[in-house]
Amino acid sequence: MEAANKGCCCQSMKAQDERYQKLADIIARYAGQPGALIPVLHQAQEVFGYLPHDVQVLIAEGLDVPLSEVDGVITFYSLFTSQPRGKYTIGVCMGTACYVKGAAAVLEELKQQLGIDVNGTSADGLFTLEVTRCVGACGLAPVMNIGDDVYGRLKPEDVREILDKYIQAERQADA
Numbered sequence: 001m002e003a004a005n006k007g008c009c010c011q012s013m014k015a016q017d018e019r020y021q022k023l024a025d026i027i028a029r030y031a032g033q034p035g036a037l038i039p040v041l042h043q044a045q046e047v048f049g050y051l052p053h054d055v056q057v058l059i060a061e062g063l064d065v066p067l068s069e070v071d072g073v074i075t076f077y078s079l080f081t082s083q084p085r086g087k088y089t090i091g092v093c094m095g096t097a098c099y100v101k102g103a104a105a106v107l108e109e110l111k112q113q114l115g116i117d118v119n120g121t122s123a124d125g126l127f128t129l130e131v132t133r134c135v136g137a138c139g140l141a142p143v144m145n146i147g148d149d150v151y152g153r154l155k156p157e158d159v160r161e162i163l164d165k166y167i168q169a170e171r172q173a174d175a
């Protein structure tokens with residue numbers, strides 16, 4: 001057990017180093033070019049999955065822009081996030097049809113089950129919870145999607161079973 005954990009740790013540190021090396025390459029490619037910040041942030045987020053503070057600092061230094069500007073761009077554009085994201089994004093539709101059919105109760109149940117608020121990520125790193133506008137499946141209201149899977153006519157009591165499917169799949173993949 002202990003040996004397995006040590007292996008995991010080394011693997012993860014190695015993966016991290018590779019990510020920081022990729023970041024350095026991205027910054028070097030764009031340094032000195034006008035309008036570099038957004039493409040660099042975009043590519044850095046592809047590498048890390050999100051934009052943590054230390055990555056923001058490296059980008060600010062590498063592109064010679066104030067950290068406040070980096071932070072401002074991340075805050076302004078919703079495609080950027082400074083928070084880690086789960087493997088699966090859960091989107092609960094809060095469009096009118098879904099809202100009327102009880103989407104708020106489904107959302108509440110998800111928050112309870114995952115122990116997070118909207119835009120939060122579960123402690124196991126599996127799920128990020130978001131609300132969405134109408135996803136065009138109003139006939140199935142209330143609707144949520146998890147990754148590419150769509151679930152309709154939801155009731156709060158369906159939530160546990162649906163989440164368990166992903167949790168079980170993850171455990172099997174790790175086994």
Ligand code: FES
Nearest residue numbers: 093095098134137
């Ligand atoms: S309002 Fe939810 S799918 Fe249209």
